[in-house]
Amino acid sequence: MELGEPDSSGRKKPVPIKGSEFVINVDIVIPSIGQASDLSWLQTKATKWGTIEVDSETLATSIDGVFAGGDAVSGPAFVVDAIKAGHVAAKSISRYLRGMDLKQGRENKKAGVVKDVPLDGISKIARQRMAEMDVQKRIAGHAEVALGFTEEQARLEAQRCLSCGICSECYECEQVCQAKAVDHTQTSLLEEILVGGIVLAPGVETISPEVREEYGYGYYPNVVTSLEFERYLSASGPTTGHIQRPSDNKEPKKVAWIQCVGSRDEERKYCSSVCCMYATKEAIIAKEHAHGLEPTIFFMDIRAFGKGFDSYYERAKNEYGVRYIRCMVSTVKENPNTHNLMMRYVAENGKLVEEEFDMVVLSVGLKPSPSTQELANRLGVNLNQYGFCTTDTLTPINTSNPGIFVCGASSEPKDIPETVMQASGAAACIGELLGDVRGSEIIRKEYPTETDVCGQDARIGVFVCRCGINIAGVVDVPLVAEYAASLSNVVCVEEKIYVCSQDSQAMIKEKICEHNLNRVVVASCTPRTHERLFQDTIAEAGLNKYLFEMANIRDQCSWVHQNSPQAATEKAKELVRMAVGRAALLEPLYATKMDVTRNALVIGGGLSGMVSAISLAKQGFSVEIVECEAQLGGNLKHLHLMLDGSNIQEYLNQLIEEVKNHSLIKIHLASDVVAISGHVGHFESTVRGLQSTVEIKHGVVIVATGGVESKPVEYLYGQDERVITQRELEEKLVNSHSAFRIPHSIVMIQCVGSRDEQRPYCSRVCCSQAIKNALKLKELNPDTAVYILYRDIRTYGFREEYYYKAREAGVVFIRYDVDRKPEVRGQGSESEKLKVKSEKLGDRSQGAGVRGQMEVDVFDPILGTNVVLSADMVILAPAIVSHPGNERLSPLLKVTLNANRFFLEAHMKLRPVDFASDGMFLCGLAHSPKDISESIIQAKAVAGRAATVLAKDKLEVSGVVSKIDQNKCVACLTCIRMCPYSVPFINNKGAAEIEPAKCQGCGICASECPAKAIELMHYKDTQVVAKVEAMFIRI
Structure with a gap:
């Protein structure tokens, strides 16, 4: 065939080519014909193509009340077009019958088609070929020829989707949404809002595991990410909490976690901070779900640096049998017959090991979300090389643009408690800016007059x-x-x-x-x-x-x-x-309103105490600082440099001057709180100083008592002047008047007095402090041999980069186990144990065995033998311990200490700076060991939390509180002993009494009272019994 001359419509019609005819012998002829509408019976306008002319939006014809759609309007088209026309016509008919405007609100704009989809990094994958019925079976009946995809084929085909996000405007989502939340008529709305400050919290996302192709993610079904595995553990997850491996839905017996996938590598040199603990958590929960499970975690360093984390890690090992192997896994290969996974790794002793697992979990790191860069550009905020918001170590919530603050993992990878603290800290920073106009734009909600239901039957x-x-x-x-x-x-x-x-x-x-x-x-x-x-x-x-x-x-x-x-x-x-x-049987209850004393009491005049006081004062609240020492500063007086080189003493002096000169801050030096009474919003404290005793009224209490550096009792500390602590070394390094000369060889020993049975926690700052001092030593004398003996290097977050720098500077790191601690000898020894040679430790022996030098004997697990290091000095990293005053302050405030004598917060993750008792907060080393930046964040956080109390004119106390029938009370003291908040007391009438403002409504006193003198409002005995009786009404 070929195209002939144009007809009257202007289209060329196909005509046979002369001489091209040929004959084919067939049994059946199936003609392929066109279609046309017979409109002779319908008196309506038609197009030149013989189709019905309609309004494109309503499908109304030229005849009133008649609508048309489908092929009669469009000509030959797809089924989905006919279905859509049916929906449109139905809506038009509905409107027509109700006398409504047919067009109003129906201007549907088609989404623009994306012409160019970026294909960078996308590999081309062929379509899956769908199986078809055998030809002989097809001709025997009318069954479906296409047999469909298998589940695996469907998944593979779905993975080819480019996710270009084009909506085809089929409106099916609008039809099926029961909540009627989908509205295709919505348009973008640009709104201008006048604000006094901005908080950035764009968050982070997990790093794609494809960066480590050798682990087989995406190829081997039983290799999953930590986030995916967490969903398996969830009761609302795809397996309702049952652990099943994807390949065959069987319960795995051996599961391996591989740490540091996507971070602590050349591309991202930072540590994601959370992976060690979430892997440990997942291993424990998996063990609880499947008791026969054998979890194994492959790691480089276990970074259990948070409060209570180290104890959790030890429990995982000792109680749950989680196996920890220190190494980097090189490859993961699948057995195609069993879908089991073979892992190859080099153990710490240097041996190559192959081990089979049923499932492998990749502990993926964190990175900024893609939108962070665009957001930062719009707001003029600087990002670091990895895309996180840049902050200074001494102003860790401030961005590079004044008035814009950051919180959460978008400034640095962090866990939930740190995220919650920084969020409260950001709120405090905003409060400092807006203190003068606080509440000026608040519209208070008004409620109608309450209906009196007393005496009415229940309806x-x-x-x-x-x-x-x-x-x-x-x-x-x-x-x-x-x-x-x-x-x-x-x-x-x-x-x-x-x-x-x-x-x-x-x-x-x-x-x-x-x-x-x-x-x-x-x-x-x-x-x-x-x-x-x-x-x-x-x-x-x-x-x-x-x-x-x-x-x-x-x-x-x-x-x-x-x-x-x-x-x-x-x-x-x-x-x-x-x-x-x-x-x-429910009864109306009413909240009690009380005045608020807009004054804060801060116990402790160190870094955290002063930062929280300044923040509250800037928000417009008066503050009184009680410091037991004769001067402000706390531990900060003994520190000089940050890892990034920031001058601590300069910052401290500025902070002290700001505190002293602020009109809303009053300081009580060499003083102690000796008594406290009252409740949130209205406390009264007695403060005793050297010369006088004063009474202070305040609405909140902030505990910032700090911590102290423990005194080592091992490694010859106190017996040999060449054995000093890291803090003492720092004093010598920065003191220009000191006669200190940089020694030829220094050995640093970590975890001295911590992470042991006596103190089963990590002091958090020691690794960073050791690396800071090591880098300073190398800066002053590059030839000085510096050895750091460690159990785990815990330079989490961006501190990891300084670990890299220390190794590049020639600092030698040797790991030791807690059951084979180093030995320190004061004089040279004739020991036959291996001396440190240049070929072993990078030519850093500096005359090993020279008389007068100290010797440090340590077992090196990589070499598999003991090595003896000659040292001019031995530097110890002692534990940070709680302040001795905590023992006295705890019963005074009626707050709890944990097993390590640090103060215990109300909830580790959700209320990390609150005490269980309302109106009391804690920060800094009083909470747990932490570095300067973290102490500042936590101090800001308590200021933000305290402001939620102080900013109110009146406090409302819930109606759900316990009440005591004074006539029934026999003063047996049961309620006093049982109350976790120490609220009940014996009044001057000899009966127990409960202050409503202090009561937390837990009901323990009511359940324990033998005389039944106490009832918890809203949960009275009659109400609870009625509910229980209703449960058994059919029995």
């Missing part, structure tokens, strides 16, 4: 939530709602897709007014996240917020019984019945 409304399919996918929600309607005192029952949505909140308020409800029960998810929302909703309708009860039919029914829908439904009915039973 309960029950609102049952589907939570999309989260609950309704398992629980028969309509049946639960029907059952609720049959319960006593229930006058209104509603079932909603999402009870927490704004529409549902409005509906609840309407139903309260419509049915005169005086109690409300919501059967949905957890009260931990939604109780306050619903309490606020009923308060907006005029009900006391305590006339509310929840039944958790998600966590306790649909989640835990997802394989037993009938049982889950029955349990949901029982929970609703119990909630209704208790709700009927």
